[in-house]
Amino acid sequence: MSKRTDVLVVVFTVLTVLSGVLDAASYLGLGHVFTANMTGNVVILGFAAAGAPGFSAPACLASLGGFLVSSAIVGRLSPLMETVRSQLLVALVTESLMLGCACGVAAANGVSSAGPRYAVIVLGALAMGTRNAHVRRINVAEMRTTVLTLTLTGLAFDIARGVITAQQLTRGLVSVVGMLLGAFIGALLLRHFGIEWPLGAGAVAAGLTAAAYAVAGRERKTPHAPAPAQSS
Numbered sequence: 001m002s003k004r005t006d007v008l009v010v011v012f013t014v015l016t017v018l019s020g021v022l023d024a025a026s027y028l029g030l031g032h033v034f035t036a037n038m039t040g041n042v043v044i045l046g047f048a049a050a051g052a053p054g055f056s057a058p059a060c061l062a063s064l065g066g067f068l069v070s071s072a073i074v075g076r077l078s079p080l081m082e083t084v085r086s087q088l089l090v091a092l093v094t095e096s097l098m099l100g101c102a103c104g105v106a107a108a109n110g111v112s113s114a115g116p117r118y119a120v121i122v123l124g125a126l127a128m129g130t131r132n133a134h135v136r137r138i139n140v141a142e143m144r145t146t147v148l149t150l151t152l153t154g155l156a157f158d159i160a161r162g163v164i165t166a167q168q169l170t171r172g173l174v175s176v177v178g179m180l181l182g183a184f185i186g187a188l189l190l191r192h193f194g195i196e197w198p199l200g201a202g203a204v205a206a207g208l209t210a211a212a213y214a215v216a217g218r219e220r221k222t223p224h225a226p227a228p229a230q231s232s
Helices: 003-029 038-049 057-080 084-109 114-138 149-161 166-193 196-216
Strands: none
Touching: 003 084, 003 114, 003 166, 003 196, 038 057, 057 084, 057 114, 084 114, 084 196, 149 166, 166 196
């Protein structure tokens, strides 16, 4: 791997851990709704529509709406961000700001009433939609930061066929362990200190990662691979 790819893998690993932190905070602290895992929200929406107790269709719709709106905005503005550096910095800074605002809302008002709770849900979803849109465009192989279904499928399938590479295995396992660790940390912080702590930790971690990447990252155009040289 090149040094640039190494840096991206580290950043994406941090983002995967943060996904676990944020989904633990949102699912356990905001009434069974996800802010990063939209597949989970679609399933929960079905539960709520069927009348299953403990699930909120409006909360899921608020999260889905915030996620889709921010993803669409990134798609619209993507021609203005031609380098991986600019895309990732925008994603990290936006995530830090949105989570910081969510932490402030939760700390000042709590999340027991509908207004602050929905504000925190939407802010978290806006952060994750922005991040996911940029992650999709940057496209680091085997690292998606918010979902593991395809990662686990790829690991099992390629191991069974005996074609998995060391890079695929390492990145896949890092993603799984990273999200598991993030969920553990998020649940621990929520349980012992309140929802503002995982939100604040996410904001600080995203901000510090942005600062570190601004120093370590290098400019390069999307897509990653340069055009092959023409022989004379």
